[in-house]
Amino acid sequence: xxxxxxxxxxxxxxxxxxxxxxxxxxxxxxxxxxxxxxxxxxxxxxxxxxxxxxxxxxxxxxxxxxxxxxxxxxxxxxxxxxxxxxxxxxx
Numbered sequence: 001x002x003x004x005x006x007x008x009x010x011x012x013x014x015x016x017x018x019x020x021x022x023x024x025x026x027x028x029x030x031x032x033x034x035x036x037x038x039x040x041x042x043x044x045x046x047x048x049x050x051x052x053x054x055x056x057x058x059x060x061x062x063x064x065x066x067x068x069x070x071x072x073x074x075x076x077x078x079x080x081x082x083x084x085x086x087x088x089x090x091x
Contacts, residue, residue, distance in 0.1 A: 012037055 005023035010030040014022075024030075 010034070 005021075007022040008025050009017075009019060009022045010025050010027075011034040012030070014024045015034065
């Protein structure tokens with residue numbers, strides 16, 4: 001079962017391309033490179049999922065003609081005027 005290896009490949013290389021009878025290196029850099037690639041894939045998947053979720057949950061666009069104009073009072077009153085309808089309680 002254990003034979004001699006013609007070639008040694010990293011974990012990441014073995015996952016992507018396959019080992020095909022080669023030995024797989026279990027060194028620190030081999031493990032870290034596979035973990036870094038996994039983390040990049042997780043971050044990209046989260047980004048894509050958030051974009052899709054935001055698109056699905058956004059409110060439908062409103063039509064421009066149905067929007068009411070902002071409220072404007074019929075009578076404009078100056079609060080500083082002596083006999084104004086709107087005046088402070090302090091006199």
